[in-house]
Amino acid sequence: MEPITTIQDLRLLAKRRIPRAIFEYADRGSYDERTIAANRADLAALKLRQRVMIDVSQRSLATTIAGEPVTMPLAIAPTGLTGLYHRDGEICGARAAQAAGIPFCLSTMSICSIEDVAAAVAKPFWFQLYVMRDRGFAQSLVERAIAAKCSALVLTLDLQIQGQRHRDIKNGLSIPPRLTLANALDIATKPAWAMGVLFGKRRTFGNLAGRAPGSDSLTTLSQWIAGQFDPSLSWRDVEWIRNIWPGKLILKGVLDVEDAKIAAGTGADAIVVSNHGGRQLDGAVSSISALPGIVEAVGDRTEILFDGGVQSGQDVLKALALGARACLMGKSFLYALGAMGEAGVTKAIDIIRGELDVSMALTGVTDVKSVDRNVLAQSGTGLSGAAASVAAAVATGQPGAQASAAASAA
Template sequence: MAPRRASITSIEDLRRLAERRVPRMFYDYVDCGSWTEGTYRANSEDLAKIPLRQRVGVDISKRTLASRMVGEAVTMPVALAPTGLAGMQWADGEILAARAAERFGVPFALSTVSVCSIEDVAAHTTRPFWFQLYMMKDRAFMERLIGRARDANCSALVLTLDLQVQGQRHKDIKNGLSTPPKPTLRNLVNLATKPRWCLGMLGTRRHTFRNIVGHVSGIEDVSSLAHWVSGQFDQSLSWEDVRWVRKLWDRKLILKGILDPEDARMAASTGADAIVVSNHGGRQLDGAPSTISMLPAVVEAVGDRTEVLFDGGVRSGQDVLKALAHGAQGVLVGRAFLYGLGAMGEEGVTYCLELLQKELDLTMALCGVTDIANAAHALLAPAQNVPPERQFARRA
């Protein structure tokens, strides 16, 4: 039975529903961090600790969430982050999420390791989307990917910098994560309890990494694909490689995975249009600081040289407001929309965005903030290390 919307009042409700409906290995792929998962938990916990400033006697009748992210007009400063295997949360998941984002008026970013390809998403949307790229050893393949993103009219390239090696995620190893799932007894038993998911997958031909399969020679099955992907992350990545990508891509360039002020300054020097303060959702270096704890220092380090976006631990509109109040000019959400996708498909992604928008709007009202550009007014105390002119500046 489909859930009544009235019974879903938070992202947590969507998470619980996704946990029941998505096969264990793919739910765990989303809802896990590396090693002890300490950094994964800290991202949300540190956001929760930030107090807000309640105000009264302010005319809040004409509030606006409209803003801009990386030069694009948005209904609210939120984007759907690039996430691998979204198409394993729900059949054709990346297409559904992109359509929901387009209707809502926010950006969608497609991962290199998506199930639906660049071309699949472009064929089912009309608004330009962002494409996420890893630095890979096969530079010819990277050039072809960049060319395909250009041909699909992608408006921005998101280059991920924090995956030169992959942090160990215990749940993925124990579950034997693979796409599609291997027909082991354990997997078959679990899949038998997910009839809705199985029926959806039977109705689509998209079951593997379609940005890669058919575009790289020698990949014939799941094993060869997994071996190729694991061997492609380039441990020799340097800022010169970033500049190489910058020369190939003449549209907006976003660098994701920045957590240190020194790295932020280097990123700004490459000519990037934006950076994303991110620790890969706690999936890489366990023990790294939370993203919100590092955001003010990164904002101060880059000044006005590049736009600063944020991700990590966002589960509510209040979290969005707190990140904006600390100097971010936009927020990326990953797990939040994936919970919606796994729970209810395209409708779930739309509902996730509606929940974030409503929470953001109501929290602004209670804080006496009428324009999202003035989000810093929502803080009980000024964010450390964020200059006043950076906190209160209207986004151009």
């Protein structure tokens, strides 16, 4: 096997090693997949400013995220079905993150439960919450996160109604699950994956098992989950969560300046600029084009994190240049996990760490905390439309233009 040197190498290896339905759950987006494509294209189009003859012999990637010291500005994002990418995948991810000195966030829709992960690691991790129709159940999840000493609660805001992901339906990864001849044959050609998952701690949603109605039956449980997404969610529910959760609160899924202002007003410790990986509203702006306007509007009131297409250290550097404190990686994490398990996640973190370190040096920066828009080239960003206006405003240091462009982008 050729050396693994990029996240794309891990992606291609995962594509070979895990079933197509599982791989495409992470790899694909909703509807026509325009937003998932924009996440990557707009990041790629931003250009870095090369600097020379600056002493960069001493460099530091250390910073803080939501007040927590970290070795680099990166966290593992919450991802559903993680334990189906590799046996005990959530535990693998948490262990790799702990060893690397970065946060790991466990999803409500994980395979391993909060308690499973807490028993496997020494350091506290983050927990991501979906507020479901059954508020009593949502409260019980918060109470379990408190009992597990989770260091932050990540409240997802952008899944009141689920966007349709065509590939999941075609692959039989629907709710309730649908077994097709194609995916049955595909699984048969992945015996190492199948045996690993078969002998893992769990094969269904660990946080719901034995607690949600019908959790003894996967089909019944899936039907219950499908009916639990709540279109009536409002900012009042965020206030309710803030009152029952005593620790750090991070609001994930903000893409609009007005929403960011409301989110900052809740007293949240951080906001994650995110479009759910292009898996919800197709046709929404890329996360990176929304980032500058949100930073301009509320960056002095709360910490801004970035999520949406991060697959390299250069991507991290660009997000930091536009005002993010740190980045979350979701798809890259799942590619790595599907490719090589815990070792793959460690490899992905190391790849991004190395790329960020070198890219900082080549832009003349020695401390990640001092990264600003000066690392971006002032022209030729390559972005189109509103995203180009945002990038141009950032590069030339025109806050008024930046705010105007951000408003049009949103």
